[in-house]
Amino acid sequence: MMRLRGSGSDGAHWRGVEPVPALLVSLAVVVLVSIVLAASGWAAEPAADADIAAAEPDSLLFRIQADMYTLHGRLKEMLAAAAELPSLGPFILRRITKGYGAEHVWQLVASTLVILAVAWAGEGLARRLFQPLLIRLPALDTRSDFGKLGVLALRLIVRMIELAAFALIAIAMFFLVYQGHEAARLAFWTILAFVLCVRTGAAFLRLLLAPDQSGLRLPAIDDATARQLYWSFLFLAALGAATVLSGMFLDHIGVDPTLLLAFGQLILVLNFVAIVAVIGAHHDGIGRLVGIHSAEGVERATGLGGLIAGHWYVFAICYVVAMALSATANRLLTGEAQAAHTVPTLAVLIAVPIVHGLLRMTVDRFFTDGAAVAGTSSRLETEPLTVAAAGDTDGYGRVIMRNGNILLGVVVVLLLAEIWAVDLDALAAHSLGARIANSLFDIIITLILASAGWGIIKTAINRQLPHERLGALALVEDEAVGTGLTRLETLLPLLRKFLFITLLVTVALIAISAMGINIGPLLAGAGVVGIAVGFGAQTLVRDIISGVFFLIDDAFRVGEYIDVGEGKGTVERMSVRALMLRHHLGQINTIPFGVIRRVTNYSRDWAIMKLELRVPFDADLEQVRKIVKQVGQEMMADPEYGQHFIQPLKSQGVHRMDDSSFIVRVKFMARPGEQFVLRREVFRRVQEAFRQNGIKFAPRRVIVDAAPALGPTAAAAVAAEAADAGGADGAKAS
Template sequence: MPYRSTRLFAALLLACLLSLPVASAMAQALPGTMTSGGGGEPAPTEAQAEAQTGPKAELQSLVDTLKDDQRRQNLIRQIETLIQLPADAVTVPRTAPAAAAAAAEEEGMLGRGLSELSEHVGELSGVLVTGIDQIFNLDRFWDWSVAVFSNPDYRNRLLLALGKIALVVAAGYAAHYIVRLALTRPRRALAAKEAIHPIFGWLLLLLRGALELIPIAAFFGAAQAVIVLTNMAPQIRLASVALIFAFVLSQVIMAGFTLLLAPKHPERRRIPLSDETANYLHIWARRFTYLAVFGLMGAHAAALLGLPLTVYGVLRKIVYLALAAMAVIFILQNRKPVAEAMRGPEDMPEEQRHKPMSRLRRRLAGIWHLLALLYVVAAFAVLILGIAGGFAFISRATALTLVALVIGRVMWILFDRLIIHGFSINPEMKQKFPTLELRANRYLPILSTVFHAAIIVVVGVAILQAWGFNAFGYITSTGGQRLIGTIISILIILGVAAVAWEFISLFVERYLKRLDESGQTNTRAKTLLPLIRNALLIVLITMVTLIVLSELGVNIAPLLAGAGVVGLAIGFGSQALVKDVITGLFLLVEDTINVGDVVQVGTQSGVVEAMSIRTIKLRDLGGNLHTIPFGSVDIITNMTKDYGRAVIDVGVAYRENVDEVIEVLRKVGEELAADENYKDTITAPMEIFGVQALADSSVTIRCRFTTKVGMHWAVGREMNRRIKNTFDKLGIEIPFPHQTLYFGTDQKGGAPAAHIVLEKAQAGEEPKPRTIHANADAAIEQAAEGGESVSPPPELRDQAEAKANAAKEEAEKEAEKAREDAGLPKKP
């Protein structure tokens, strides 16, 4: 069954269920006030029946009992049983009400409610026992039947009355049949028309309903005419009116269900129901209608014709019991379909599924049949007990229940719309306070839950009040006022705490936002303010919890004492933790480090990612996260505090002119400071300190840049790159580790030749003869392949030296040209 059809089926089921006791009460009450067209006396109601069973009836019953031997013996045995009972047991019925009243007064409203409930249960049990006794002891009904059929005069009057009633009913049926036959063509014409719009479809439905009411009106008119024209006794006339009313009421009800459900004509059905569901509802509507209307009206008519009032009361209670049993069967048969309709479709969006109304429907889906059964039992109890004003009570309670549910639903919808439109944030406010919408959405579900719970409580109290439970009385009592005051106080405390927390958060966020907009880098504030906010949150939660417990009546003094003892124990047992907290607090207050700084803590270095009151978290260059307790920190080196310094040590060969190198470094530094990418980063001109050290193989010259925080590494790398390129261009040697092999010289300065032997042959083998090439490189390559010793011929050695000298001269020329371009003097 589609979801919409299922929901409509559930609504129709609920409407039928709620109207069942009211219809039964109407069927009982209305005939008593109806008269025929010619007038007459009202029919005996239940109150009149009870009046007729007063002292006179009881005396007559006592006389009948004494005349009957069997009944007289039963009465004697009952009296003897009462005589044998103890005195206190006999006096219990007289003293019990007073004691119960006193106990109820002492116990308060709840005790009174339980006492009243106990009394009603006792009355219901008594009525059921009496009814069963009357059903199985039908002596009076048998006596009445014998008296009627044994008395020719009374029998003739009864048969005459039945004949007149049959004449009235036959005349009504004849008129009903003739008029219905005459309206066949108009009914078919309306049935053939198709609605081009839903509104026209409902108009056609109303026209068909009007045509269905015309034959019913004809039945009523013809039957009333026969009543007026015939000479009937008042009781017979009232009995006829009761049956006429039963027919008219049942036909009107069934005509409405037939038009609405259209079980045999699906094309005329205006509500989305399947054929099976429509026929199912139509069958059950017919069962309830005919049993309630004809059962109660038939018993009423029989009472008007002389049926004993006790038998009439039993018949009426049997009808009520049958209706209640049918209602129970009907509810249990439709438990699952209605529950599925209340839960909603399976593909419901997740956001819709978590709404309060959806959650409430899902919870009620599992217990709706229990509530419906409770309603049926309550209505049956009211009717079966014959409570004074029972019809008015059921009608009023049912109507007030429906009104309370409708008003509650309207309030629910209005509040949801108010939440959506009233708490929306305009774009300007979002831009000014970016997190305002997020915080508002955080509290909206809580606010919505509180208001929805309030609506449910108000509706529940109204329903309880409508059904006779003094819920308002409990609210206005001392205990109720105390409970409501406590709830309101707790809500106010929570509201004030939420407002205070939001003001704190708003202040922190606005302050940090101002820092970002002004370009200030107050990382201390960015670090301390969130920590202070979290500390205030802990304090706020603690205070609110203690105040709420105090409002609930809990003595918080032992809690405070226990908290002090626990805190002392924790302080002694967690000295390392206390040390971490105190050290971290002083580090934060002294502004030693902040989130985002590059620091070295002990042997670990990296960027400060997060800081708590106890630990610091560093992310190193390799991406590793180090968590270091403050208590284990001895030395902290902050490399990004206030400003940065790029210290550059440049090593040159001893042969280079130091003054010339310093001048080159100054020009390179000026070029770097004027670069577009670095001029805003470097905050001061480069400082050259001079010769820093005379190392083993180099002369070290030190210079320094002052930069913005964290930019000295980039400036240092760029300076090193430019120095290397410039020195290469100018021929300034940058020493690097190497070794010089010295073979010694003779007195004339000549050095012996270095002979290179490439060993490849096996031990004991003679070297292979070599081939002299015109090119020394080819000779050396061939010798290396053969594992021979190489001794280039003089002519090849001279060629190699000539090439080397030419390359050296070319390099010196290029260096001199670069020095001239740089404005440096020529080398001597």
């Protein structure tokens, strides 16, 4: 993926992305598929020796043996012809100067230089024509990716028009100055095509890398890296163009096929060696270009994904070597040039990150919160290979990128199969069976559409759910009851589960139907089973239906504190059958809907808190009323507590009295869940106000009435009376 600069913030975008993004995995799959397709391409049409193929049975083992004989023979021929490669130069000169002397070569060189010089001058005139337009380009708005891309695209269009002028003038001058015989004309067309190919590649590389325009550069790379990659890629493009054009030229001028095979193999090896060298020398820069971190950048990454991301270039080099071996074997077996296979394959692999980058840039453009990204230059410099846009962490951008990657992978597999002439239908029929193979395309399309549909549905629902459930420790720090979620937030999780099950069943039925199986009996059987389950699970049906009516009545919501008789607590979550209540002491009560007979909801609309204050009998009750009123007004004006009041604190006067005090009742109305916090603050402020005004709270007292103390004379008389009473009782007993 081309790591395009996007206008997003640096921190909170599309979190939860795995160390190796989906595109890297997709590229790895594409690499493996292309190798398999390449192997299938040359193994499916072996040019084995006719005698061996006819003498042996049609089995894989003998086909491999036939291929080995063919490879051995062709390789010997190619090595023998390689010794004659030095004679290729004199042969080309003889063909070009046919009928002329050796000095004719210099005439052709001079004519070619003159034609190219005149064409270059004509190109300069065309450039001057567009100069006023190019001068005004810096004034355009290039703060967004689309603005930068627009300027670069306009520069590319102008460049293509200039190259078209160059080509037209060169062709016209050729016909005016010199036509020559066929070999000379082919040489000129080859040179002109090479120049145009290299300059066109340079124009597109300037669009991609902008080596001299850091302000317009889309990839998040520095100037030095951009210039190094520009010249390296331009060298590879020039080498590839020279390979293709030289092969075509040599074939047209009549070079011996065996010698042409040796030359083609040599230059093919040079191409792959150059690719490996560029990957090895600039793997850090290429990794930053496509958004893959270097090995040093993923040292802390764990798992297989981080390992592959940090050492991607090793796998890329292995892939290039595998492609070289596959192309060599295919060329030796079939005798055909491999440019028609290798060049499009490399083009597809190069186009994949570019298309992915453009897709992500489009997502950033249309699914990014503008306020969240203001003032930032590039999100992708710090977060490459993410799959969502700023401000769209769990939004539609993630869905589009995921399904876009899936669709891109399918298209790449189909293109590679077309390039390598592999019949996917026959391969699937051989591997999976004819019935599954015939329905495989329909099943894949159904799965892609289902994935996209479910992603959109889930995203739309999740946007309405700021939190799925209360935290298990949400009530530990406070005894307050929760205010709860909205009715929509309570119902949407159940709706999401229902839609997921419905979509899953629908996709399964479509897949079964696509394989030619009649789903009518399945639906009828499902109906019968449903009726049987309904009779056998009446309690379950009662729970589900009761839950539906509770939700329709809006009796409770997630986060509300309720009492259902069987238990009480905060509604933590709901299933289709039961209710989970978190008690304020921590335990969870799971209560089926069918057993609930009444519901007391403590979290709706408002809550009244009544408090009692004990004051002495001699306290000024009017002063107490004024103090309570003043405390209530202060708390209403407090920015922290005032927003939780519905009615202020006020005194209700003396509620009752006991042996030691008046009991004064005060009350206030607050929002549900906040009354306990306000209660603590009310007690604190009333205590402080009473102390400032000299009013003390009345302590509880118990008064015990006892007989007064006796003097000495009275005590002696009482003792004598008790003694006399004791003597009389003894006499009676005797």
